[in-house]
Amino acid sequence: MSDNKDNITGPEEAQVQADAPVKLSTPQWAGLRRVPDKLPTVALLILIVELGERFTYFGLSGPIQNYINNPYDPSSDLPGALGRGQAVATALGNFFKFWAYASTVIGAVIADQYIGKFKTILVACSVYIVGLVVLVATATPKSITSGAGFGGLIAAMVLIGLGTGSIKANVTPMCAEQYRNSHPIVRTLKSGEEVLVDPELTVQRMFMWFYWVVNIGALSPLITVNVEAHHSFWLAYLIPLIAIIISAGVFISGQKKYVKVPPEGSAIVDAFRVTSIAIKEKGFENATPSALRESGHDGRYAIAREERFTNEYVMDVMRGLNSCKMFLFFPLYFVCWIQIWNNLISQAGEMALHGTPNDLLQNLDPIALCIFIPFLDIVVYPLFRKYRVNFDPVTRIFVGFMFASISMVYASVLQHYIYNSPPNSIHVWIQAPAYILVAFSEAFIIVTGLELAFTHAPKNLRSVVSALFWLTIGVSAAICIALAPVSQDPYLVWMYGSLGIVGMDDMVLRDARDCALDGAFDVLQPEKTLGAEEPDRDDRVGHLKILIGDGSGIGGTGYEKPWDCAYCWAWAYVNGLAE
Known part of the structure; x- marks a missing residue:
């Protein structure tokens, strides 16, 4: 990360105390106030x-x-x-x-x-x-x-x-x-x-x-x-x-x-190919390499045998369209x-x-x-x-x-x-x-x-x-x-x-x-906010609570649980998190 002298600062920015990605499900971090970086x-x-x-x-x-x-x-x-x-x-x-x-x-x-x-x-x-x-x-x-x-x-x-x-x-x-x-970082303000x-x-x-x-x-x-x-x-x-x-x-x-x-010479073509597979397989979740292997359909598509065709890339295309x-x-x-x-x-x-x-x-x-x-x-x-x-x-x-x-x-x-x-x-x-x-x-x-x-x-x-x-x-x-x-x-x-x-x-x-809902509230982007690992359920719940409130009162509305807010519940249900 750049030195302070090499950045544009705002009123909330902090001096670095711990520049390491955090586990969002940890209760200590889940209640922290979120601020932007320099x-x-x-x-x-x-x-x-x-x-x-x-x-x-x-x-x-x-x-x-x-x-x-x-x-x-x-x-x-x-x-x-x-x-x-x-x-x-x-x-x-x-x-x-x-x-x-x-x-x-x-x-x-x-x-x-x-x-x-x-x-x-x-x-x-x-x-x-x-x-x-x-x-x-x-x-x-x-x-x-x-x-x-x-x-x-x-x-x-x-x-x-x-x-x-x-x-x-x-x-x-x-x-x-x-x-x-691309990772959340804990810092201490003055x-x-x-x-x-x-x-x-x-x-x-x-x-x-x-x-x-x-x-x-x-x-x-x-x-x-x-x-x-x-x-x-x-x-x-x-x-x-x-x-x-x-x-x-x-x-x-x-x-x-x-x-x-x-530039990647085939980026746009690849995105169209992935979308085409998703249409034929009736959903992006069925167009991932792992899903195609399970269904035995991986042999139908040439791109499925290419190294750059990963689960992460298919989900990226889906998020872009959403x-x-x-x-x-x-x-x-x-x-x-x-x-x-x-x-x-x-x-x-x-x-x-x-x-x-x-x-x-x-x-x-x-x-x-x-x-x-x-x-x-x-x-x-x-x-x-x-x-x-x-x-x-x-x-x-x-x-x-x-x-x-x-x-x-x-x-x-x-x-x-x-x-x-x-x-x-x-x-x-x-x-x-x-x-x-x-x-x-x-x-x-x-x-x-x-x-x-x-x-x-x-x-x-x-x-x-x-x-x-x-x-x-x-x-x-x-x-x-x-x-x-x-x-x-x-x-x-x-x-x-x-x-x-x-x-x-x-x-x-x-x-x-x-x-x-599928786009603006699609906050589960592991490669952008949590690193390369696929987060487990606790990670997902922790990240959602940080985005919509700590569970004690969502967005100042007084809801006791994240799922009590209609839009948050709908988002959570789609992602398998609703209780």
Whole structure:
């Protein structure tokens, strides 16, 4: 483990007293408070490229609605270039998001199957830079008036989308891979309290601060939209180009320090082969080498005779697929999330601006996150752990859904008042709660999704599973493209209201919780939390009690036994632990 000087520390971290994996069934450890470990400094260099990429992506996305929507008129208060209207602007903006997040799959396959994460990120940065050069060159007044702006925009969107998707699929897993400890460790705090340093909490912390860095980069529209409004679009797009070049240089400088997981040329093919066997054998538990030998079916499948085909690998693939079940519900959320980057900007254009650019308020989202994420990590989550409150991944996602839904209901009510008031009479800052509520939702949903994508993925498929998470944003963007005909007056009240109702649908949320049992509550991962040995029943019960409470009161609910909590009991029953 790294020295203290080589780590990012938090308020709960301890000086090492005993750096040895512990037996979780031991009563002495089962009641210990769980805390996260320090984060390796080398991960910061990887976060720099994400900071630069997000600065670039949001910096160019901020002005893009006005760039497409409004006509080029230097005398107008609203900046513009292409004059294609709100419906086209919203559709193209959604296409850009769809392509950017759908292309994560391309970047993931290249990394996991062929050249690895580090080289894939470098190639993606190069493609990104070429796309930005095209955008800057075709956004000059001369290019716009000559008709080259629209074609240049489409070409730039394709190149930039491919670059951003390939970076995004690989940065998160590569960053998390820099933390090498996989065992719970007992440490003593300066106060004398013994605590259990939990790798799972460390990964959660890493993704929280990753998303914090993302939102520092997302503040770039504060610069670019003002440059767009007071100077020109080409200069607004030149700033992101400089940012991605600098961040790529910083990323390259740390290449000798990174932990690099080599690609396995057959990883994706093997995962499909294992899944195929599981389908034919009616379950992953029947597709393990030991189960195939017992049933006499091992001779049917060529992969069953290969050394890498182990019980552990089959279970890894199963966990990866189970975690993806949760992702099926994320498009419902991201359709709401996307509204703050297009339709709410257009809504602001119908309000009283008083000198405020109509696309400035979108920056409230990253500003709120830059405040809220540290508050969660430093204050809220440690307080929950201190009092044994189980704020598990599924609950976090549930809370995130509720915040997003309330935001859309608020936008719907606001749109109603805009329609029934004189033109441009409602102050634009009344929009602020919609952006802040969405920001709160991101801190719970996106951070948790990234955490599940990494912790439940097979080691050689982490980029692919991460890409599947990001792909849900692409699916949402495709849904938004289909909604383009109603993303304009006079349908906006119903459009926002419908999104809020869908997000609040209690049945959908209950189904999401049930579906997540196999993934989010699949805490029995021996190779990740207990070492290589298969834990016995006492180990499993001990680990479960640590995760949901010590048995004296689960998550602060007052339940006397773990099995009294419906979801915990269902999970325990599936795993043969319920009494």
